[in-house]
Amino acid sequence: MTKNELWETYVDLYPQFQDEENIVKLRSRGLRRLMDQAWDEGYDRGLEESLSRQAQKRNQLPSNPFSSFFG
Secondary structure, X not given: OOHHHHHHHHHHHOHHHHOOOOEEOEEHHHHHHHHHHHHHHHHXXXXXXXXXXXXXXXXXXXXXXXXXXXX
């Protein structure tokens, strides 16, 4: 799901969010910016963790897979 799809889901549930001047403790545009920021930070963190896990897996692999067979 993209962040635009997520926003559209919220707008479907709460149509008043389409009006950027609607007040929901924040203006709708402020809530949208908050959601965008949360999405971006979550995506970046997930990407960092994914790359970190890939690097750990590469480090765990033996450099020579035949060394265990032939000593």
